[in-house]
Amino acid sequence: xxxxxxxxxxxxxxxxxxxxxxxxxxxxxxxxxxxxxxxxxxxxxxxxxxxxxxxxxxxxxxxxxxxxxxxxxxxxxxxxxxxxxxxxxxxxxxxxxxxxxxxxxxxxxxxxxxxxxxxxxxxxxxxxxxxxxxxxxxxxxxxxxxxxxxxxxxxxxxxxxxxxxxxxxxxxxxxxxxxxxxxxxxxxxxxxxxxxxxxxxxxxxxxxxxxxxxxxxxxxxxxxxxxxxxxxxxxxxxxxxxxxxxxxxxxxxxxxxxxxxxxxxxxxxxxxxxxxxxxxxxxxxxxxxxxxxxxxxxxxxxxxxxxxxxxxxxxxxxxxxxxxxxxxxxxxxxxxxxxxxxxxxxxxxxxxxxxxxxxxxxxxxxxxxxxxxxxxxxxxxxxxxxxxxxxxxxxxxxxxxxxxxxxxxxxxxxxxxxxxxxxxxxxxx
Amino acid sequence: xxxxxxxxxxxxxxxxxxxxxxxxxxxxxxxxxxxxxxxxxxxxxxxxxxxxxxxxxxxxxxxxxxxxxxxxxxxxxxxxxxxxxxxxxxxxxxxxxxxxxxxxxxxxxxxxxxxxxxxxxxxxxxxxxxxxxxxxxxxxxxxxxxxxxxxxxxxxxxxxxxxxxxxxxxxxxxxxxxxxx
Numbered sequence: 001x002x003x004x005x006x007x008x009x010x011x012x013x014x015x016x017x018x019x020x021x022x023x024x025x026x027x028x029x030x031x032x033x034x035x036x037x038x039x040x041x042x043x044x045x046x047x048x049x050x051x052x053x054x055x056x057x058x059x060x061x062x063x064x065x066x067x068x069x070x071x072x073x074x075x076x077x078x079x080x081x082x083x084x085x086x087x088x089x090x091x092x093x094x095x096x097x098x099x100x101x102x103x104x105x106x107x108x109x110x111x112x113x114x115x116x117x118x119x120x121x122x123x124x125x126x127x128x129x130x131x132x133x134x135x136x137x138x139x140x141x142x143x144x145x146x147x148x149x150x151x152x153x154x155x156x157x158x159x160x161x162x163x164x165x166x167x168x169x170x171x172x173x174x175x176x177x178x179x180x181x182x183x184x185x186x187x188x189x190x191x192x193x194x195x196x197x198x199x200x201x202x203x204x205x206x207x208x209x210x211x212x213x214x215x216x217x218x219x220x221x222x223x224x225x226x227x228x229x230x231x232x233x234x235x236x237x238x239x240x241x242x243x244x245x246x247x248x249x250x251x252x253x254x255x256x257x258x259x260x261x262x263x264x265x266x267x268x269x270x271x272x273x274x275x276x277x278x279x280x281x282x283x284x285x286x287x288x289x290x291x292x293x294x295x296x297x298x299x300x301x302x303x304x305x306x307x308x309x310x311x312x313x314x315x316x317x318x319x320x321x322x323x324x325x326x327x328x329x330x331x332x333x334x335x336x337x338x339x340x341x342x343x344x345x346x347x348x349x350x351x352x353x354x355x356x357x358x359x360x361x362x363x364x365x366x367x368x369x370x371x372x373x374x375x376x377x378x379x380x381x382x383x384x385x386x387x388x389x390x391x392x393x394x395x396x397x398x399x400x401x402x403x404x405x406x407x408x409x410x411x412x413x414x415x416x417x418x419x420x421x422x423x424x425x426x427x428x429x
Numbered sequence: 430x431x432x433x434x435x436x437x438x439x440x441x442x443x444x445x446x447x448x449x450x451x452x453x454x455x456x457x458x459x460x461x462x463x464x465x466x467x468x469x470x471x472x473x474x475x476x477x478x479x480x481x482x483x484x485x486x487x488x489x490x491x492x493x494x495x496x497x498x499x500x501x502x503x504x505x506x507x508x509x510x511x512x513x514x515x516x517x518x519x520x521x522x523x524x525x526x527x528x529x530x531x532x533x534x535x536x537x538x539x540x541x542x543x544x545x546x547x548x549x550x551x552x553x554x555x556x557x558x559x560x561x562x563x564x565x566x567x568x569x570x571x572x573x574x575x576x577x578x579x580x581x582x583x584x585x586x587x588x589x590x591x592x593x594x595x596x597x598x599x600x601x602x603x604x605x606x607x608x609x610x
Contacts, residue, residue: 017532
């Protein structure tokens with residue numbers, strides 16, 4: 001049965017069937033071929049897999065982000081970032097990094113972030129005179145910051161698939177690694193810009209202009225603050241916080257900035273619901289897939305296989321990092337996460353690892369895997385969207401990738417980077 | 430068999446289907462938001478929350494997922510790995526994508542079949558809060574799978590060409606207006 005499951009999954013995946021459908025088809029075929037279970041388990045798992053109140057944070061975060069963009073709040077955020085760092089060396093590159101950090105892509109798909117905001121940032125940099133391949137490479141790598149910095153759909157789904165961690169704990173664990181990632185990319189951008197002479201200085205904005213653009217960005221900057229404060233203070237559950245974020249964006253768009261018209265509202269709702277459907281379909285289909293993995297005792301055999309090989313937690317973490325990295329190189333973050341968490345989870349108990357530290361390593365690994373050649377799905381998206389030759393893009397991405405891997409090594413080598421903040425605020429289990 | 434060679438009536442049917450479908454999932458998301466937000470407000474202001482609202486909104490999310498899947502397909506939002514496809518000559522690409530399309534339709538067809546049995550099984554049980562037959566929320570599986578197949582049939586030609594639908598112009602970020610260096 002496991003042979004059928006994996007053969008169908010990897011064949012259809014390589015052939016380019018959408019990941020969600022691959023998991024469903026593989027699950028269905030495995031159940032039918034095996035014959036021990038009625039095929040009724042398939043619809044049952046598809047339904048129950050997403051029958052979850054916490055999961056509702058996903059569509060609400062998507063809606064809040066779409067509303068922010070429709071209200072022009074995203075634009076004011078970009079304007080502020082540009083006024084803040086646009087005039088220094090490699091300025092637009094830093095803007096690219098900063099915007100990815102501030103507006104940490106809530107879509108939960110690094111692929112979607114690369115195709116959407118990433119493509120916009122790329123064309124901005126190209127217009128300003130940056131080398132196209134470098135602009136694309138930077139946009140690809142900054143798309144990986146989103147899932148690390150809260151609020152992050154990836155973390156919500158992680159916490160749903162692993163009872164050892166909470167959403168609040170994961171959100172906090174991601175703050176320092178996310179900032180480190182941003183700093184590392186900025187530093188690399190500075191170095192590359194110096195080497196290639198990317199000067200294109202915009203005139204330094206006057207203090208008044210900077211202040212005005214800051215005021216314009218305050219409402220947008222307030223959003224993650226409200227979400228985090230509400231969750232950390234125990235006022236809201238993550239789902240409620242996400243609903244409050246929607247209400248906040250609606251309030252701003254309809255009453256404060258007044259950029260959102262009622263007629264537009266419907267388009268935004270329809271757009272957000274199809275985006276959410278795409279994300280949730282993966283979660284739904286993955287539930288039949290991961291149920292079969294558990295049934296086949298794949299997680300247990302991997303855990304015991306590794307423990308037969310070593311009993312050092314450090315070696316285990318390196319092994320995990322390698323496995324996850326390879327997965328990230330071929331599959332988008334969310335499906336990879338849903339498949340890997342139940343499979344690798346038992347290792348946390350077996351080797352007494354900190355679950356938050358483990359989670360951060362897995363998430364960071366996956367997202368970096370997405371921009372790692374030779375496969376690197378995000379690189380393919382950027383090369384398609386931007387019309388950049390893949391080989392050129394790969395060459396441009398290498399220094400940025402080195403910086404990200406350096407951060408990853410730091411996070412793996414020093415657990416306190418991810419665990420200190422949640423521990424200080426009391427969000428560990 | 431491409432979308433551009435559709436007879437006009439079929440094209441109209443196609444557009445109507447997409448419009449109605451978008452309207453339905455959009456309204457569902459709106460209702461879902463109102464229910465959850467109302468629960469937050471009543472909990473903190475009045476000290477109670479409505480269990481039925483929680484249940485309805487969870488069901489709505491599942492309905493959005495399966496009724497919105499076909500739209501996500503049309504807009505190219507269903508993530509896939511195209512590394513191999515990108516390297517194929519166009520005739521082979523079309524053949525492969527036609528095959529993948531058929532596989533998807535068979536899978537969702539099976540889902541309609543087993544989904545109906547799932548609904549009839551759930552008809553005798555009740556949900557926790559609303560006390561309605563579980564088969565009612567379960568209906569979305571056969572209905573959504575059928576809708577997905579319908580979208581797939583109408584979209585098949587464009588699916589083989591990866592010619593995705595763009596429901597509206599890309600949101601203007603406003604950034605390019607005189608801000609660039």
